[in-house]
Amino acid sequence: xxxxxxxxxxxxxxxxxxxxxxxxxxxxxxxxxxxxxxxxxxxxxxxxxxxxxxxxxxxxxxxxxxxxxxxxxxxxxxxxxxxxxxxxxxxxxxxxxxxxxxxxxxxxxxxxxxxxxxxxxxxxxxxxxxxxxxxxxxxxxxxxxxxxxxxxx
Amino acid sequence: xxxxxxxxxxxxxxxxxxxxxxxxxxxxxxxxxxxxxxxxxxxxxxxxxxxxxxxxxxxxxxxxxxxxxxxxxxxxxxxxxxxxxxxxxxxxxxxxxxxxxxxxxxxxxxxxxxxxxxxxxxxxxxxxxxxxxxxxxxxxxxxxxxxxxxxxxxxxxxxxxxxxxxxxxxxxxxxxxxxxxxxxxxxxxxxxxxxxxxxxxxxxxxxxxxxxxxxxxxxxxxxxxxxxxxxxxxxxxxxxxxxxxxxxxxxxxxxxxxxxxxxxxxxxxxxxxxxxxxxxxxxxxx
Ligand SMILES: Cc1cc2nc3c(=O)[nH]c(=O)nc-3n(C[C@H](O)[C@H](O)[C@H](O)COP(=O)(O)OP(=O)(O)OC[C@H]3O[C@@H](n4cnc5c(N)ncnc54)[C@H](O)[C@@H]3O)c2cc1C
Ligand code: FES
Ligand code: FES
Numbered sequence: 158x159x160x161x162x163x164x165x166x167x168x169x170x171x172x173x174x175x176x177x178x179x180x181x182x183x184x185x186x187x188x189x190x191x192x193x194x195x196x197x198x199x200x201x202x203x204x205x206x207x208x209x210x211x212x213x214x215x216x217x218x219x220x221x222x223x224x225x226x227x228x229x230x231x232x233x234x235x236x237x238x239x240x241x242x243x244x245x246x247x248x249x250x251x252x253x254x255x256x257x258x259x260x261x262x263x264x265x266x267x268x269x270x271x272x273x274x275x276x277x278x279x280x281x282x283x284x285x286x287x288x289x290x291x292x293x294x295x296x297x298x299x300x301x302x303x304x305x306x307x308x309x310x
Numbered sequence: 311x312x313x314x315x316x317x318x319x320x321x322x323x324x325x326x327x328x329x330x331x332x333x334x335x336x337x338x339x340x341x342x343x344x345x346x347x348x349x350x351x352x353x354x355x356x357x358x359x360x361x362x363x364x365x366x367x368x369x370x371x372x373x374x375x376x377x378x379x380x381x382x383x384x385x386x387x388x389x390x391x392x393x394x395x396x397x398x399x400x401x402x403x404x405x406x407x408x409x410x411x412x413x414x415x416x417x418x419x420x421x422x423x424x425x426x427x428x429x430x431x432x433x434x435x436x437x438x439x440x441x442x443x444x445x446x447x448x449x450x451x452x453x454x455x456x457x458x459x460x461x462x463x464x465x466x467x468x469x470x471x472x473x474x475x476x477x478x479x480x481x482x483x484x485x486x487x488x489x490x491x492x493x494x495x496x497x498x499x500x501x502x503x504x505x506x507x508x509x510x511x512x513x514x515x516x517x518x519x520x521x522x523x524x525x526x527x528x529x530x531x532x533x534x535x536x537x538x539x540x541x542x543x544x545x546x547x548x549x550x551x552x553x554x555x556x557x558x559x560x561x562x563x564x565x566x567x568x569x570x571x572x573x574x575x576x577x578x579x580x581x582x583x584x585x586x587x588x589x590x591x592x593x594x595x596x
Contacts, residue, residue: 176311199343199346200401201489213404218338220342220357223335225315
């Protein structure tokens with residue numbers, strides 16, 4: 158089937174989409190947006206987190222057809238041209254990126270948190286990121302990055 | 311595979327009647343895992359996320375099957391504290407943004423977190439087909455492991471719940487605070503004006519189920535008109551009766567013996583919290 162979806166503000170079209178395919182597969186394999194990562198395909202790791210109509214979701218658990226005529230924003234859509242989003246900058250500066258596999262999902266999820274809660278407490282940060290797994294950093298620097306981004310916004 | 315995309319409830323019911331083989335998909339948090347791992351190959355998916363009737367709630371309360379957990383917590387948390395507590399324990403923020411009570415009921419897993427709350431709070435499930443509407447009390451909805459009372463042509467439309475008339479609590483045992491399938495779970499609702507108690511267990515029998523003996527014992531042991539601090543003996547007996555209502559199995563998440571023990575502990579504790587809330591309320595009024 159054909160899927161029409163707005164991605165990062167641009168009207169996009171994907172063809173020959175299998176009806177059981179995930180939005181994550183469409184983004185990565187058909188629309189050339191490999192920012193969102195595929196690690197578990199079962200909602201456990203959060204590395205595929207994207208905005209769907211302004212709500213962060215696991216793209217691996219959205220059927221591609223459900224995104225028809227909806228708006229998706231991926232990690233690729235956070236920077237403005239060459240200017241990184243403050244959350245992305247903070248991740249770099251705080252050393253919150255090691256292998257980087259979890260980073261896109263964490264960045265989108267943290268971005269949403271700071272939009273809703275400009276000055277989150279530590280428990281609020283932990284709760285917001287509870288669905289994002291990182292095997293490298295031990296999370297401390299991730300928390301530092303979110304605190305840093307909050308202080309700058 | 312076909313992808314069916316109804317825009318109204320009437321259209322969704324027509325499609326379900328003509329294609330009983332079509333698998334409904336709401337938040338997709340159960341369905342997509344099965345598709346991604348090749349555990350299921352339905353001949354069609356019936357996308358319910360565009361059906362407006364399912365995405366809203368009305369006073370009463372009638373909660374559309376497609377309202378995600380995040381909205382139940384934000385919009386109904388004050389009126390449905392038990393359901394909100396259970397919703398907060400589901401998966402992660404991303405899962406709660408997408409997953410729905412309708413999907414929990416559709417999957418009918420014995421471990422589904424909303425089930426004990428729906429049972430303890432006398433929820434009624436509204437299901438519909440082109441043949442008409444049926445109102446099914448939660449206690450009659452769960453038929454077996456991952457089996458519910460839906461006919462092939464029916465969809466879950468809404469859950470009916472009255473705003474809490476007394477304290478409600480929910481408790482769940484798992485290995486961490488997020489992303490955990492319940493080892494076992496428990497919900498309690500007090501109905502002070504009716505002198506009644508609702509209590510139900512999850513993940514501790516082939517289906518979620520009520521604990522009627524525990525409910526009866528507690529209703530007679532509690533003095534709702536003149537609440538006093540509860541003797542430990544009442545809490546302990548209640549815990550025992552709740553535990554006895556379960557028929558758990560040994561599995562990877564826990565042994566049957568552990569589940570029985572944990573249920574008694576959760577029942578005692580949640581009763582303590584609920585009763586304290588009632589006492590505090592009395593004091594505030596006095
Ligand atoms: C990472 C992860 C963590 C999870 N954690 C928890 C947890 O802590 N607690 C818990 O209880 N569950 C958990 N789940 C399971 C799942 O999120 C819940 O069962 C959720 O309520 C399913 O809702 P959904 O809208 O996503 O359902 P879907 O996946 O869309 O559907 C689930 C089932 O219900 C049917 N269905 C859906 N809507 C209707 C309808 N209106 N009428 C008829 N049938 C319908 C579908 O056909 C399917 O069989 C988790 C899942 C994941 C992936
Ligand atoms: S790939 Fe989607 S949550 Fe892991
Ligand atoms: S940086 Fe490697 S998984 Fe997080």
